[in-house]
Amino acid sequence: MAEYIVGIDLGGTSAKLALFDRQLDEVGRWQVATNAKNGGQAIIPDLIASIQGELKERKLTSSDLIGIGMGTPGSIDRQAGSVQGAFNLGWAKAQDIRGAFQEAFPGVKVALENDANVAALGEHAKGAGKDYRHLLLVTLGTGIGGGLIVNDQLLVGAGNAGEIGHIQANPEGFLCTCGNRGCIETIASATGFRQTALARAKQEESPESSFKSFVQAHPDRIDTELIFEKARAKDVFAQAVVEECLTYLGRCLSQIANCVHPQCILLGGGVAQAGNYLIQGLEPAFEAGLYPGIKGSVEIKIASLGNDAGMIGAASLVQNDLKE
Amino acid sequence: MAEYIVGIDLGGTSAKLALFDRQLDEVGRWQVATNAKNGGQAIIPDLIASIQGELKERKLTSSDLIGIGMGTPGSIDRQAGSVQGAFNLGWAKAQDIRGAFQEAFPGVKVALENDANVAALGEHAKGAGKDYRHLLLVTLGTGIGGGLIVNDQLLVGAGNAGEIGHIQANPEGFLCTCGNRGCIETIASATGFRQTALARAKQEESPESSFKSFVQAHPDRIDTELIFEKARAKDVFAQAVVEECLTYLGRCLSQIANCVHPQCILLGGGVAQAGNYLIQGLEPAFEAGLYPGIKGSVEIKIASLGNDAGMIGAASLVQNDLKE
Numbered sequence: 001m002a003e004y005i006v007g008i009d010l011g012g013t014s015a016k017l018a019l020f021d022r023q024l025d026e027v028g029r030w031q032v033a034t035n036a037k038n039g040g041q042a043i044i045p046d047l048i049a050s051i052q053g054e055l056k057e058r059k060l061t062s063s064d065l066i067g068i069g070m071g072t073p074g075s076i077d078r079q080a081g082s083v084q085g086a087f088n089l090g091w092a093k094a095q096d097i098r099g100a101f102q103e104a105f106p107g108v109k110v111a112l113e114n115d116a117n118v119a120a121l122g123e124h125a126k127g128a129g130k131d132y133r134h135l136l137l138v139t140l141g142t143g144i145g146g147g148l149i150v151n152d153q154l155l156v157g158a159g160n161a162g163e164i165g166h167i168q169a170n171p172e173g174f175l176c177t178c179g180n181r182g183c184i185e186t187i188a189s190a191t192g193f194r195q196t197a198l199a200r201a202k203q204e205e206s207p208e209s210s211f212k213s214f215v216q217a218h219p220d221r222i223d224t225e226l227i228f229e230k231a232r233a234k235d236v237f238a239q240a241v242v243e244e245c246l247t248y249l250g251r252c253l254s255q256i257a258n259c260v261h262p263q264c265i266l267l268g269g270g271v272a273q274a275g276n277y278l279i280q281g282l283e284p285a286f287e288a289g290l291y292p293g294i295k296g297s298v299e300i301k302i303a304s305l306g307n308d309a310g311m312i313g314a315a316s317l318v319q320n321d322l323k324e
Numbered sequence: 325m326a327e328y329i330v331g332i333d334l335g336g337t338s339a340k341l342a343l344f345d346r347q348l349d350e351v352g353r354w355q356v357a358t359n360a361k362n363g364g365q366a367i368i369p370d371l372i373a374s375i376q377g378e379l380k381e382r383k384l385t386s387s388d389l390i391g392i393g394m395g396t397p398g399s400i401d402r403q404a405g406s407v408q409g410a411f412n413l414g415w416a417k418a419q420d421i422r423g424a425f426q427e428a429f430p431g432v433k434v435a436l437e438n439d440a441n442v443a444a445l446g447e448h449a450k451g452a453g454k455d456y457r458h459l460l461l462v463t464l465g466t467g468i469g470g471g472l473i474v475n476d477q478l479l480v481g482a483g484n485a486g487e488i489g490h491i492q493a494n495p496e497g498f499l500c501t502c503g504n505r506g507c508i509e510t511i512a513s514a515t516g517f518r519q520t521a522l523a524r525a526k527q528e529e530s531p532e533s534s535f536k537s538f539v540q541a542h543p544d545r546i547d548t549e550l551i552f553e554k555a556r557a558k559d560v561f562a563q564a565v566v567e568e569c570l571t572y573l574g575r576c577l578s579q580i581a582n583c584v585h586p587q588c589i590l591l592g593g594g595v596a597q598a599g600n601y602l603i604q605g606l607e608p609a610f611e612a613g614l615y616p617g618i619k620g621s622v623e624i625k626i627a628s629l630g631n632d633a634g635m636i637g638a639a640s641l642v643q644n645d646l647k648e
Contacts (some may be wrong), residue, residue, distance in 0.1 A: 075617065134481045148583070150474070150481055157458045157585035158621055166615035167579045178616050238574055252579075255491045259472070259580050261481035291490035292502050293399065297482055 002063060005318045006051055008070040009118065009310030012036065012088035015047060018311040020163075021053060022066070024125055024319055029053060029311070039214040040090030044097060048104040064107040067236030067318030068101050071118030071310045072244070081110055090177065111317035115310060117154055117162060119303075120147025121320075122264055122313030128304035136256060137303060140271035143177070144185040144192075148260060152319075155260075163258060169248045174199075188249035190271055197241045212237035228274045242281055250282035255291025257298045268303030275302055326387060329642045330375055331440065332394040333634030335414035336360065339371060341380060341633040346390070348449055353635070354378060357507030364414030368421060371426060372428040391433030391642030394426050395634045402480075404570045405434055409434065435641035439634060441478055441486060443627075444471025444546060444636030445644075452628035458589040462578060463628060464595035467501070468509040468516075472584060474561055477644075479584075489513070495574045498523075512573035514595055517548040523564045566605055574606035578613025581622045592627030598610035599626055 004027065008125070018029040030072040035042040055061060063295035074086025081098025083091055090165045098110040111119070116244055120137035123129040129137065135149040144165030148155040155161050165185035168177050173182025174195055176239060185193050200206040201215035211230040215237070253265055273276060279300050290298065305312065328351065333340040335358060342353040356374045358398040359366040375392070394599035398410025405422025407415055415556050421433040437445070444461035446601060447453040453461065459473040468489030472479040479485050497506025498519055510516050524530040525539035531613060539546055539561070554562035577589055603624050614622065629636065 043598075059497060146583075149480060155474060155479075155584065158587045158618070159585060160615070160618050161474075161583065161585040163582055163585075163615050165618060166334075166617075167582045168575060168613035172573065180612065180614075180616070183615075224332070242404060251495065255576075255579055256583050258487055258491045259470075259485065259583055260479065261485040261487075263482045285495075288495070288504065289492035290485050290504075290508075292504070293482070293484050293487060293490075294482070 002240040003064040004060065005065055005066050006068045006069065007311040007313070008047065009115070009307070009314060010043070010047075010070055010072045010089070011115075012073070012254030014183065015043075015053075016307065016311050016313070017047070017050065019058075020312070020315045022319070024312060024315055028054065034089065036088065036090040036092070039082055039092070040086075040262045040294035043089060044095070044100045048101065052104070060092075060194055061104040062108065065105055065108050065320065067111065068105070069111045069113070069118070069314035069317035071114055071115045071314045072097075073114055075160075076112050078112065083112060100142070108320050111321060113154070113313075113317055114145075116145025117147040117156070118313035118317065119145070119268060120149055120162070120313065121154060121319075122305055122309030122311070123268070123303050124149050124151045124152070124313075125316045125319075126264075126305065127309060128301050128314050129264060129266050134260070134262045135264050135266065136260070136262045137266045137268060138253070139266060140153065140189055141269035142190055144189045145269075146282075149263070150260065150262075164252070167252055167255070169252050176300060184248060184252045188245050188271070190224045193245050193271070194222050194228050195242065196245050197222050197227050197238075200237070200241055200244070203212075207236040207240050209235045209237035211235040224271055225273075228277065232277060246278070247285040250285030250287075252288050253300070254286045255283065257286075258291045259272035259293065260290070262296055262298060264299045264301060266301055266303040267304075270307065271276070272302050278302075326390040328384065328388055329390050329639045330390060330392045331635035331637070331639030332371065332392065333439070333631070333638060334358065334367070334371075334394055334396045335439075336397070338574035340631065340635050341371070341378075342639070343375065343382075343576045344636070344639045346643070348636060348639055352378065358413065359376070360412065360414040362414070362421075363416070364410075365412060365448050367415075368419070368424045369541055372425065376428070386429045386432065389429055389432050391435065391645065392429065393435045393437070393442070393638035393641035394421065394438045395437055395638045396421075397439055399484075400436050400438055402436065405436060407436060421439070433645055435638075435645060437478070437638070437641055440469025441471040441480070442637035442641065443469070443592060443633040444473055444486070444631055444637065445478060445634030445640045446628050446635070447592070448473050448476070448637075449643075450629065450636050451590075451633060452625050453457050453588060453590050458570045458584070458586045459576075459588050459590065460488075460584070460586045461590045461592060461633075462577070463593035464513055464591060465593035466514055468513045469593075472586070488576070491576055491579070493576050508572060508576045512569045512576075512595070514548045517551050517565065517595070520569050520573075521551055521562075524561070524565055524568070531560040531564050533559045534632050535559040548595055551599075552601065556601060560602065570602070570605035571609040574611075575613045575623070576607030576612045577606065581610075582613070585618055586622060588623045588625060591623055591628075592633065596626050602626075624636040
């Protein structure tokens with residue numbers, strides 16, 4: 001009887017894979033470098049070969065596999081089992097992922113989902129979100145991603161629900177990679193903190209401090225970690241930058257909360273390493289924006305699974321399918 | 325065999341009731357005045373008596389009734405079948421609605437939901453939303469209400485999802501009845517258009533026009549209908565007011581769309597009588613705020629059922645229960 005699920009978190013540099021049992025307990029994990037050359041044509045064959053190798057090493061065969069779940073960048077066609085527009089993988093046009101996996105592992109279930117959504121599913125299955133039926137995961141990394149769980153199920157709506165990084169927070173703000181202006185991703189991602197610091201350092205009206213002078217002199221050495229470090233050390237310029245970015249983020253999260261009323265908002269990604277300092281910074285604007293009817297009923301916490309959330313969530317796509 | 329469903333849309337002035345068959349086709353309708361005196365203690369007995377009268381007139385009995393669905397102001401406890409905080413009904417404390425109905429009509433199913441949510445269900449069942457699985461209804465009346473349908477089901481999240489009227493659109497804006505500042509309800513409801521016009525009329529920098537002078541002279545005669553009428557007639561002050569309010573509304577709807585990706589946003593309530601003029605006014609900000617990945621996939625339309633949406637949606641609560 002088939003007993004195992006493969007969870008894959010596919011990224012631009014490498015893919016993280018793990019073998020899970022039916023209870024989503026991990027049996028083993030490995031990595032595969034992502035080869036985005038030649039339109040990323042080697043990516044799926046490389047993944048398949050690595051899974052075959054792992055199965056062989058464990059004296060397992062394709063028939064021991066229930067399914068393969070994968071989180072991936074790009075735009076997912078869940079019905080077709082394909083992905084397109086994942087430019088960092090070389091996948092501009094639609095790639096038939098399900099077909100390729102099923103050819104190599106006949107009879108196996110294959111489920112695809114976008115990377116922020118699988119991270120939300122992972123935190124919901126095994127992480128800081130496991131006690132909540134209604135959950136928002138926000139990944140604060142180079143960009144901002146989001147995954148919404150409602151009634152213990154991923155909310156995709158007409159296909160792309162949860163893309164909260166592109167909620168317009170400041171119509172006069174920075175240009176976003178998406179082409180719009182002032183998306184929350186341009187303000188409260190790692191990129192956002194950095195470009196806010198650089199922009200404010202050029203302005204006379206922003207508070208003067210030794211860090212402001214440093215930013216002016218060494219714009220290439222500024223990152224979110226340093227900005228938070230200086231803010232914690234009470235540098236007034238760094239504090240002003242953090243306050244500006246987190247006020248926008250807190251307000252944006254309150255808008256989402258008023259709309260979908262989650263029980264908990266989990267913050268993940270590199271920026272979330274700032275932990276409670278991050279939460280405390282965004283809470284004033286978050287609380288000010290919450291509708292009184294839901295005040296006190298939405299927790300904000302730091303996600304707990306880090307980079308493992310993707311693999312677990314990807315595997316849970318197959319597990320959820322088993323339950324239905 | 326029980327064949328009929330009663331749908332009730334309970335408001336502060338009157339309750340609209342209708343008898344439906346299993347297919348939600350209307351068999352008859354009537355109204356009952358809402359008596360909010362003495363803590364609204366007569367409201368449910370009055371509704372019960374009117375339903376009993378209707379049944380008798382149609383030579384039906386309690387056993388012909390499948391269920392009673394009711395949309396109501398206030399905060400709903402769906403499990404307990406009770407309502408509280410409906411101050412315009414006199415219901416400050418929790419009222420046991422389900423118990424009262426079931427005592428009068430033994431064995432009948434009783435379902436309660438808030439008024440904006442039943443309107444969304446009504447439009448989804450029989451109105452302009454019937455072709456969409458993922459739908460947002462926005463009621464632009466004295467306040468702003470919202471109801472979210474995802475996968476053909478009402479989204480309530482942790483209880484109060486869809487309260488989009490209290491999404492904070494302008495943190496420096498007008499004080500809202502909820503106690504927060506700058507909720508979209510303070511800007512783009514009937515109340516919002518009016519107070520924006522009054523506030524801008526006091527400012528030197530707003531465009532001068534005959535309507536601006538009229539607003540200054542007769543603030544008590546200003547309502548949304550007049551503002552729209554003057555804007556259509558190209559009064560520059562009225563146009564500026566409408567543009568300001570609808571820019572906030574368009575942006576707010578784009579934020580919601582980016583978050584839950586509905587196929588369609590329906591606009592209902594008194595303000596929506598402005599029809600296409602309303603839609604055209606909010607579209608520039610809506611489109612500017614939409615994430616490119618969903619651009620072109622979210623329609624905006626005017627709701628079609630008017631005041632009937634509530635009764636139909638209320639009845640559909642019972643019908644949905646039958647399907648499960």
